[in-house]
Amino acid sequence: MDEVDSIEFRLQLLMVDEDLGKEDVEAVKFLCQDFIPFSKLEVMTSAREIFQFLISQDIVNREEPFVIAELLYRIRRLSLLQKFGYTKEEVLENLPLKGKVLEYRQMLYELSEEFTEDDLRCAVFLLRSHLPKVQPKMSCLQLLTVLEKKDLLSETNLQMLKELCTKIAPNLLNIISKYEQKKVSTSVQESEKTAPSSVREFRKPSGSDSLSAPIKEGAIKYPTKSLDFCSSLTVHVGNTHSFGSNPDVKAENFIGHPEHNFPCREQDEESKTALEMPSLYKMDGPCRGRCLIFNNINFKEHLGKRMGSQKDAEELERVFKWLGLEVITYDDQSSVEMLQHLQKWQSSENWKESDCLVCCILSHGESGKIYGTDARLIPIRDIMSHFTAKRCPLLATKPKLFFIQACQGEKTQKAVYLEPDAYDWDHLGADAQSAGPLSSPQMPSIPEEADFLLGMATVDGYLSFRHIQEGTWYIQALCTKLQLLVPRGEDILSILTQVNDDVSRRADSQGLKKQMPQPAYTLTKKLVFPVPRDPPPSQQP
Incomplete structure (x- = not known):
C-alpha cells in the first residue's frame, strides 16, 4: 500500500511538473536557493529534478508535501494546490510554522515580479561592469542571482539594490523598506523574548514614554496594488502605487497620538486567514x-x-x-x-x-x-x-x-x-469641425x-x-x-x-x-x- 501511495504522490508531482512553464521553473529554482545548493540548482532544468532532490533530502514526502504547496503559492500557481489537498487559506495558515522560503528571498522575488522589461534593460545597462562580458538576455531573477554570486547582494547587504531601484524604479523601494522594517520588528521581538522580565516590563509603553517604543510591523499599513472596488460602479484612473512610495507620508505621522502610542502588531498577509472569500462567477460550464x-x-x-x-x-x-x-x-x-x-x-x-x-x-x-x-x-x-x-x-x-x-x-x-x-x-481640413466644437x-x-x-x-x-x-x-x-x-x-x-x-x-x-x-x-x-x-x-x- 505504501508503494502504491508513493507512486501516486510522484504522479502528482509529475503532473505539476508538466503544468509549470519555463518561467515557473526559474522562479521555483530562485526560491529554493537557500535550502538547495546552488551548484545543484544550476544544472536543474525541470521542476521534476527539484522535487526529486527535495524528496532525497526528506524535505518533502507524501505525508508532508507542504514545501511544494508553499512554492506553488509563492509563484502564484494557486490552481495546482488542490493536487496536494491544500487551499490558499490553508497554506497561509501554515506558512509561519512550516514555511521554508526566507523573507529575504520572498522580497527579492516580489521585487522581480514588479520589474518591467524597460526596468530590466536599464538595470543591465547600469550594472554592465558587474555582469559577464558574453551574456545572453537575462531575466530579473538571473540578474539578482548574478549579484548574489558576486557578493554585491545579500540578506545583510541591500545597498546596491536600493541604489538601483532609486535610479530606475523608485516606487519599488517600498518593497525593500517593508522587508527591512519586518526584519527589525522580528529582531526586537526576539530580544524581548530573551530579555529579563524586568527589562520586558520596562519596555512596555505607557503615556508619553511610548514615543520611544520601536515601530513594529503593521504600525504603518501599506495598501497592496490591488484596486479598491467598493462601489457598484467604480472607475480607476492613474497608476496604482503602494502607500510607502509617497514621500509625503512618513512614519512619524503615525506616532505621538494616543490611539497610535504603541500600535499592536497587525497580522501579516501570510499569517492570517481570509475573513471571507468573495464568491466567484461560474466559469466551468460546457461552453x-x-x-x-x-x-x-x-x-x-x-x-x-x-x-x-x-x-x-x-x-x-x-x-x-x-x-x-x-x-x-x-x-x-x-x-x-x-x-x-x-x-x-x-x-x-x-x-x-x-x-x-x-x-x-x-x-x-x-x-x-x-x-x-x-x-x-x-x-x-x-x-x-x-x-x-x-x-x-x-x-x-x-x-x-x-x-x-x-x-x-x-x-x-x-x-x-x-x-x-x-x-x-x-x-x-480646416473645416473638419464646421458643425461646431466637440x-x-x-x-x-x-x-x-x-x-x-x-x-x-x-x-x-x-x-x-x-x-x-x-x-x-x-x-x-x-x-x-x-x-x-x-x-x-x-x-x-x-x-x-x-x-x-x-x-x-x-x-x-x-x-x-x-x-x-x-x-x-x-x-x-x-x-x-x-x-x-x-x-x-x-x-x-
Whole structure:
C-alpha cells in the first residue's frame, strides 16, 4: 500500500511538473536557493529534478508535501494546490510554522515580479561592469542571482539594490523598506523574548514614554496594488502605487497620538486567514463563452488607416481561444453593420450554455464613442446595453467584458512610430469641425445593471497609442498579462491593475507621450478564468 501511495504522490508531482512553464521553473529554482545548493540548482532544468532532490533530502514526502504547496503559492500557481489537498487559506495558515522560503528571498522575488522589461534593460545597462562580458538576455531573477554570486547582494547587504531601484524604479523601494522594517520588528521581538522580565516590563509603553517604543510591523499599513472596488460602479484612473512610495507620508505621522502610542502588531498577509472569500462567477460550464472582435482598420472620409491593428486582433484571438472561448472576428465594419451583429448576438441562444461574453473593439474613437468604418460614431454605452439582463436574459448574472481600444480625445502631435487611434491629422481640413466644437468630454459609462466590465485603453479626453507594426500598447499589455497571470489564479480586476501599471510605464522614443488605461465595472463577484491545460500562446511553437 505504501508503494502504491508513493507512486501516486510522484504522479502528482509529475503532473505539476508538466503544468509549470519555463518561467515557473526559474522562479521555483530562485526560491529554493537557500535550502538547495546552488551548484545543484544550476544544472536543474525541470521542476521534476527539484522535487526529486527535495524528496532525497526528506524535505518533502507524501505525508508532508507542504514545501511544494508553499512554492506553488509563492509563484502564484494557486490552481495546482488542490493536487496536494491544500487551499490558499490553508497554506497561509501554515506558512509561519512550516514555511521554508526566507523573507529575504520572498522580497527579492516580489521585487522581480514588479520589474518591467524597460526596468530590466536599464538595470543591465547600469550594472554592465558587474555582469559577464558574453551574456545572453537575462531575466530579473538571473540578474539578482548574478549579484548574489558576486557578493554585491545579500540578506545583510541591500545597498546596491536600493541604489538601483532609486535610479530606475523608485516606487519599488517600498518593497525593500517593508522587508527591512519586518526584519527589525522580528529582531526586537526576539530580544524581548530573551530579555529579563524586568527589562520586558520596562519596555512596555505607557503615556508619553511610548514615543520611544520601536515601530513594529503593521504600525504603518501599506495598501497592496490591488484596486479598491467598493462601489457598484467604480472607475480607476492613474497608476496604482503602494502607500510607502509617497514621500509625503512618513512614519512619524503615525506616532505621538494616543490611539497610535504603541500600535499592536497587525497580522501579516501570510499569517492570517481570509475573513471571507468573495464568491466567484461560474466559469466551468460546457461552453466558456464567445469573444467578439471588431477590428476596424480601413475608414472612409477623414479617418486614417489603423496600421498595426491586425497584430492586436490576432493576439486577442490566440489568447481568448487559449482561455477556452469561441472567437468570432469581424473586420472593417460600418456603424450599421456593427449594430446589426450586436443585435444578432443579443438574441442568440448560444448564451444559454455560455459562461461569459467578451467583446473587443479596435477602432478610432472620441469621448465615450467609437467609429465604424463609415466614419459614424456609436456610443460605447449603446454597444454594451445590447446585453443587459432585460435585453439579453440568457446573459443575466453572467460576466460581460468589453475591451475598447480607441482614442477618447484629440491631440495634434504624433511620434514617428506611434499613431493616435483618432483623426489622421495630416488629412484634416480646416473645416473638419464646421458643425461646431466637440461637446465637453464625458466619462465613458456602462449600463447600471450588474455584471459588466469595461476596459478602456485610455482615460477620457486623451489619445491611445498604436505601433504601426507591433500593435497598441493597451491590447498587447492585456494579452501579455492574461497569459502571465491567469495560470497564477489571478482575477480579472487584479490583471487589469497590472495592465494599468504596464501601460503607464510606456512612452514614445522621446519619453514625452504617455497613456493611462481606465477600467470601470459593475461586477458583483470575482472573475477567475480556469487555468488552460495548454501553455500560453507566447510559449507555444
